[in-house]
Amino acid sequence: MSAAGSSAAQAMTPATPRTGWHDLPPAVRAAIEAHTGTVHHAETITTGLNATFTARLLTDTGPVFAKGVPSARAAAQRREALINPHAHPIAPRLHWHIDTAGWHVLGFEHLDGHPADLSPHSPDLPAVARMLAQLTDLTPPPTGCRRIEDPWADAGEQAGTDATLLAGNHLSHTDLNPHNILITNHGARLVDWSWPTLNAPWIDTACTALWLIAEGHTPTDAENWAAAIPTWTTATPPTLDAFAAINAALWTQIAATDPRPWKLRLRTAATSWAQHRTGRSAKVGTETT
Incomplete structure (x- = not known):
C-alpha cells in the first residue's frame, strides 16, 4: 500500500x-x-x-x-x-x-474483503483487471441510466472537446475509487452503483487508470496497465484525449468547490494525464506531418 x-x-x-x-x-x-x-x-x-x-x-x-x-x-x-x-x-x-x-x-x-490497493506493484491489480474485463458481460436496464455525455457535457465544453466522443450503450459504474473495489477470495467486486451510466465500453477502465495515477502510477504506466484489458482496444487516441481533458476540467471544478486533499490529488492526477495526452498527440502530429 x-x-x-x-x-x-x-x-x-x-x-x-x-x-x-x-x-x-x-x-x-x-x-x-x-x-x-x-x-x-x-x-x-x-x-x-x-x-x-x-x-x-x-x-x-x-x-x-x-x-x-x-x-x-x-x-x-x-x-x-x-x-x-x-x-x-x-x-x-x-x-x-x-x-x-x-x-x-x-x-x-455481505462481502469479506478489503478495498483495492491501486498503488504501483500492488498484488490487487490483476484481480481489478479481471473484474474490468468482465464488466462488458453486464446488460443495462431499459431505464435508470444516464448517458455519460449528459452529465459530462459542461466539463467537455470547458475542456474544448465533445463529450459525445465517450458515448455508447455499455453499462458502467464510473466511480472506481479504491473503496468501491473490494478484493475478496472470489476476485474483485464493485460496490456502490449510485451513478450508473451508458457509455463506451472502455470508460470504467479509464476511470480506474485515473485512480492509478492518483495512487502513484505515471500516466504512461497507467495506460500500459489498461492496455491489457480487452475493451481498451476500442478506445482511440482522440477519445482518450477527450476523456483526459474532460476529467481534468471536471476535477478542477470539483476541487475548487470542495478542496479536500483527496479531491486535490485527483485534480492533479487528471491534469497530469491530460497534459500527457496533449504532449503525446502533439508528438504524433509532428511525426505524421
Missing part, C-alpha cells in the same frame, strides 16, 4: 457524520429486522462517502451490509436498487430495501 501521505484513497473521508444502528428510528430498525430477524450486533463502517448509515449487521439470517440515507436525498440509492439485478454478480446482491420513517435503507449480500 502506498504511504498515507501519497494515497488519495486513504485521504477520503465521509461527507456526512455516521448514524449508528441504535440512533436509527425504532420503526426503521423494526423494518430491517422484518427482513433479517434479530440484529445481534451492528458494526458501523466508517469508509465510504455519501451514506449516513453504513453498518455490518450480524443477524438471525447471517451477516448483512446495510447502508441508508434520509429518504429526501435517496435518489442515488434508488438508482442503485434499480441497477442491482443488472450489475450482479460483479456487484453484491441486494437482498432488500426499505423506505420508512424518513429513511431509505439497502441491505446487501
